[in-house]
Every structure is written in structure tokens, then in C-alpha cells.
Amino acid sequence: xxxxxxxxxxxxxxxxxxxxxxxxxxxxxxxxxxxxxxxxxxxxxxxxxxxxxxxxxxxxxxxxxxxxxxxxxxxxxxxxxxxxxxxxxxxxxxxxxxxxxxxxxxxxxxxxxxxx
Amino acid sequence: xxxxxxxxxxxxxxxxxxxxxxxxxxxxxxxxxxxxxxxxxxxxxxxxxxxxxxxxxxxxxxxxxxxxxxxxxxxxxxxxxxxxxxxxxxxxxxxxxxxxxxxxxxxxxxxxxxxx
Numbered sequence: 763x764x765x766x767x768x769x770x771x772x773x774x775x776x777x778x779x780x781x782x783x784x785x786x787x788x789x790x791x792x793x794x795x796x797x798x799x800x801x802x803x804x805x806x807x808x809x810x811x812x813x814x815x816x817x818x819x820x821x822x823x824x825x826x827x828x829x830x831x832x833x834x835x836x837x838x839x840x841x842x843x844x845x846x847x848x849x850x851x852x853x854x855x856x857x858x859x860x861x862x863x864x865x866x867x868x869x870x871x872x873x874x875x876x877x878x
Numbered sequence: 879x880x881x882x883x884x885x886x887x888x889x890x891x892x893x894x895x896x897x898x899x900x901x902x903x904x905x906x907x908x909x910x911x912x913x914x915x916x917x918x919x920x921x922x923x924x925x926x927x928x929x930x931x932x933x934x935x936x937x938x939x940x941x942x943x944x945x946x947x948x949x950x951x952x953x954x955x956x957x958x959x960x961x962x963x964x965x966x967x968x969x970x971x972x973x974x975x976x977x978x979x980x981x982x983x984x985x986x987x988x989x990x991x992x993x994x
Contacts, residue, residue, distance in 0.1 A: 796982070805968065805985040806921070851921055865911065865934050866983065868921040 764789040766854050768869025776877050781842050783872045785852035786834040792854040795828060795835045796866065801848045809850075810837070842876045849873050881905040884969050884986035892994055893959060899989050901952040901969030909974040910952040911983065912944060916965035927952060928974050959993045966990050 765788040775781050787795075796811035812819045812826045812835065819826050823842075828835040839846055853866040881904045891897050903910065912924040926934035927946040941963075943955040952969055969986040 798983075805987050806983075807985070808982045811982070849920070865923055865926045867923070871920040 764792060764854055764856075764867040766852060766867050766869040768852050768872055770872060771870065772873045772875070774875045774877060775842050777842060777844060779842055781837075781839045781846070781874055781876075783837045783850055783852070783874070784834060785836070785854075785869050786832075787854040787867075788833070789854070789856065790830075790833060791856050794855045795826070796853050797826060797837050798851045798853065798868075799848045800851065800871075806851060839874075842874075844876050844878050847874055847876045882969060882971055882984050882986035884967075884989050886989060887987060888990045888992075890992045890994060891956065891959065893961070895956075895959075897956045899954040899956070899967055899969075899991075901954075901971075901986055903950055903952075903969075903971035903984070903986075905971060905984060907971040907973050907984070908949050909972050910946060910949070911970040911972075912952065912954050913968040913970065913985075914965045915968055915988070921968075924954075956991075959991075961993050964991055964993045 766785055768785045773781055793814035797809050798806040799809045800806040810821050810824050810826050812828050814830055817828055823840045825838040849871045851871050852869040855866045883902050885900045889897060908929050910927045914922045914924055923936050924938045925944045930946045930949055941957050941959055945953040966988045968988045970983040972983045
């Protein structure tokens with residue numbers, strides 16, 4: 763099955779700096795890569811996703827890049843703010859016309875701390 | 879509110895007890911999931927139901943028994959648990975199937991389970 767590895771496990775940055783979280787996946791058939799944010803005591807929520815037919819996607823201060831050849835994808839947060847502090851999870855899954863989308867395989871999470 | 883509710887929010891049970899966790903989604907989704915979240919494995923998929931049919935079981939011990947009577951409700955029946963089963967149990971739902979408009983998983987708030 764799919765295996766997703768995520769690094770680093772913890773990341774501390776100063777407010778205004780950029781943060782980068784990296785994930786690798788094992789199944790070359792995976793074609794959908796979402797990122798979830800989980801604030802302390804709250805449920806995980808989708809913040810951005812990318813499909814394998816694009817290499818980069820941006821949404822304001824958040825961007826995700828995908829390298830299919832190397833089987834890795836990254837989350838980039840620019841101009842970090844204290845409210846960005848949370849645990850971030852990457853995930854991967856396979857979508858096909860025959861079976862629809864398989865369940866997500868999540869990475870182990872990155873605890874991001876933005877120091878004011 | 880994300881439209882996914884879970885009850886109870888907190889549960890303390892002894893190893894010989896039988897209890898059930900309930901999840902309900904009001905989003906018109908056709909797939910539901912149980913996850914276990916602990917310090918050791920942050921988001922560990924347990925079960926997947928697609929149109930009320932179990933499609934994935936990630937080698938979960940038989941002391942956890944899921945039930946999906948319809949596409950809006952999901953239960954997790956607990957029996958003779960171990961202290962290491964103490965964790966946050968998260969339910970999620972999504973749309974699944976080829977050509978669907980969205981595959982975002984919406985999580986419930988979770989049930990914090992403590993096994994004594």
C-alpha cells in the first residue's frame with residue numbers, strides 16, 4: 763500500500779519568515795495530494811490540495827509543489843503569522859475512473875510554531 | 879460546524895466495558911471513515927465505508943467493530959479495550975466516486991477515549 767513520509771516533525775519559525783514542509787510518497791499511482799491543518803484541540807481541515815496534472819498551486823500565502831518524478835510534494839507558507847501555528851498533515855491517494863478515490867494515507871504530521 | 883458530529887466527546891471506560899461511538903454527517907456524503915489519533919501515530923486510518931459497504935479495514939483488532947447502517951451514520955463499537963487504545967477517535971466523511979465534485983474529507987470533532 764501507499765506510504766507517506768513527512769518532515770520535519772517540528773518546525774519553529776519567526777513571524778514573517780517562510781515555512782516549508784516536505785512529504786514523500788511511495789505509490790507512483792497516487793494522483794491527489796491534500797494538506798490538512800489541525801489547530802490545537804480542533805479537527806483537521808483541508809487547506810490546499812494538488813492533483814498530479816499540475817506542478818504547483820497557490821492560494822494567498824500558501825503554495826504546494828509536486829514533483830512526480832521524485833515522488834515528493836511540499837507545502838510552502840510565506841509571511842507566517844502566529845495563527846499559522848498548528849499541526850500540518852500531508853496525504854496522498856489514488857483516484858481512478860473505475861474505483862473512484864481510495865482513502866487518504868496521511869503523513870505523520872508537522873508541528874509548526876510561529877514565534878511572534 | 880462542519881456538518882460532521884460525534885458523540886460522546888469524551889469517554890472513560892474500563893477494559894471490560896462495552897461502549898459505542900457515534901458519528902453523523904449532514905453533508906450528503908457517501909463515504910465515512912474512522913481514524914485513530916494518538917501521539918505515536920497522528921492520523922491512523924481504521925475503517926472506510928463507501929455507500930454503507932466497508933471497503934477498507936487497516937488491520938484493526940476485532941475489539942473495534944464498525945457499523946454503518948446508512949450513509950449518514952457510522953458507529954464504532956468498543957469491547958474489551960486495552961489502555962493503549964486510549965486516543966482521539968475521529969470520524970470523517972467525503973464524496974467518493976469517479977467524477978465527483980469534491981473529495982475533501984470533513985472531520986468531526988472527535989471522541990477523546992480513555993481506557994482505564
